[in-house]
Amino acid sequence: MQITANNPALRSWVAVAADSEFPIQNLPFGIFQTATTTKRVGVRIGDFVLDLAQMAQFAYFDDLGFAATDFNQDYLNPIMRHGKLAMRALRNRIADLLSIENTTFQHNSSQQQALIPVADVQMALPVQIGDYTDFYSSKEHATNVGIMFRDPANALLPNWLWIPVGYHGRASSVIASGQPVVRPKGQIKPDDNAAPIFAPSRQIDFELEMGFITFDGKPLGQSISTSEAEDYIFGLCLFNDWSARDIQKWEYVPLGPFLAKNFASSMSCWIVTLDALEPFACPTPAQDPAVLSYLQFEGNKSYDIKLEVALQASAGPEQVVSRSNFKYMYWNMSQQLAHHTVNGCNVRCGDLMGSGTISGPTPDSYGSMLELAWKGTKPIQMPDGSERRFIHDHDTVIMRGFCEQNGVKIGFGEVRSLLLPAN
Numbered sequence: 500m501q502i503t504a505n506n507p508a509l510r511s512w513v514a515v516a517a518d519s520e521f522p523i524q525n526l527p528f529g530i531f532q533t534a535t536t537t538k539r540v541g542v543r544i545g546d547f548v549l550d551l552a553q554m555a556q557f558a559y560f561d562d563l564g565f566a567a568t569d570f571n572q573d574y575l576n577p578i579m580r581h582g583k584l585a586m587r588a589l590r591n592r593i594a595d596l597l598s599i600e601n602t603t604f605q606h607n608s609s610q611q612q613a614l615i616p617v618a619d620v621q622m623a624l625p626v627q628i629g630d631y632t633d634f635y636s637s638k639e640h641a642t643n644v645g646i647m648f649r650d651p652a653n654a655l656l657p658n659w660l661w662i663p664v665g666y667h668g669r670a671s672s673v674i675a676s677g678q679p680v681v682r683p684k685g686q687i688k689p690d691d692n693a694a695p696i697f698a699p700s701r702q703i704d705f706e707l708e709m710g711f712i713t714f715d716g717k718p719l720g721q722s723i724s725t726s727e728a729e730d731y732i733f734g735l736c737l738f739n740d741w742s743a744r745d746i747q748k749w750e751y752v753p754l755g756p757f758l759a760k761n762f763a764s765s766m767s768c769w770i771v772t773l774d775a776l777e778p779f780a781c782p783t784p785a786q787d788p789a790v791l792s793y794l795q796f797e798g799n800k801s802y803d804i805k806l807e808v809a810l811q812a813s814a815g816p817e818q819v820v821s822r823s824n825f826k827y828m829y830w831n832m833s834q835q836l837a838h839h840t841v842n843g844c845n846v847r848c849g850d851l852m853g854s855g856t857i858s859g860p861t862p863d864s865y866g867s868m869l870e871l872a873w874k875g876t877k878p879i880q881m882p883d884g885s886e887r888r889f890i891h892d893h894d895t896v897i898m899r900g901f902c903e904q905n906g907v908k909i910g911f912g913e914v915r916s917l918l919l920p921a922n
């Protein structure tokens with residue numbers, strides 16, 4: 500089925516600023532509410548949110564197989580359960596309704612109440628996440644961590660170039676942009692102590708990641724191949740995988756991260772569909788040694804998405820501390836999903852897969868404070884004269900991302916979180 504919504508020539512009758520991240524070619528999905536409504540499904544266009552629950556009442560989606568009640572929900576899962584082709588048809592239909600060529604909706608002033616100024620809505624966590632998996636797929640990030648904590652001569656562990664390394668995270672503490680994060684407490688073992696102490700973490704870090712959200716996969720026991728993988732991916736979000744480095748350092752042997760990671764992970768509220776990102780597909784970096792057959796793939800499976808991280812102290816100005824790109828990832832999403840299911844593990848509608856920290860090749864493109872400040876040896880200067888090795892109480896971390904090509908800009912908005920002091 501054609502992705503007609505991606506046509507760069509499309510123009511909307513809704514006023515959209517030239518530099519908007521949300522032109523008619525984007526149309527990301529989210530969950531919103533207003534002062535007078537319950538949570539429901541919305542699509543972003545320019546500085547408006549299109550209320551799909553209202554649009555469904557006008558019977559615009561009846562022939563696409565959706566029930567009107569699918570849109571009057573706390574999460575996107577009920578519409579996502581209809582699968583890739585239905586969601587593509589829905590986005591195409593919305594693009595058609597918002598197109599300047601289409602007069603049906605455009606000239607119906609009562610129906611236009613379904614367009615709500617973004618300033619009047621409150622966004623919520625868009626997906627009811629069943630399972631959350633986090634990968635470790637940036638070669639630059641894994642190399643940097645290996646240099647800092649192990650052996651610069653053997654920075655990558657022997658399995659890294661063969662396996663898209665990952666672990667199972669925790670879904671209950673995945674939160675939406677805008678929700679504050681409380682500094683966690685835990686066991687920390689200072690280097691010169693024989694025994695650990697119990698204290699608030701002193702090394703709170705962000706991890707610049709992207710997340711992808713799955714449709715229902717195959718039944719338990721079956722695998723999704725690299726060529727099938729994108730059929731099972733609904734869309735992407737920005738993802739801050741908060742980390743407590745001091746807790747992590749003491750606890751991670753031998754089973755990997757636990758309390759250092761599961762206190763919070765923050766996601767952006769608009770899910771940009773993989774369909775909308777299709778024009779921005781690009782080659783994956785060369786993989787050497789050649790990967791095992793089930794990880795081989797054809798075509799452009801990486802995505803050129805520009806990313807940045809800014810820090811803001813209390814009420815001070817923002818300081819951009821990193822500029823990276825999703826295309827740097829050594830392992831692409833199709834390989835991650837193929838690997839995740841190669842043993843027969845089933846993925847379900849609403850599962851979240853984190854990419855792993857997205858570090859680029861240069862020091863200003865690293866995706867964590869651990870790397871940017873190089874284990875605390877190169878502190879970052881803030882506009883107010885203070886320094887950051889890790890995140891301070893009352894700092895806000897803001898991640899942004901967008902693609903741009905031929906005058907079309909497809910953005911993710913932001914994931915923004917304030918760090919509060921420990922309870």
Ligand code: MN
Pocket residue numbers: 633634706708740853855856
């Ligand atoms: Mn992570």
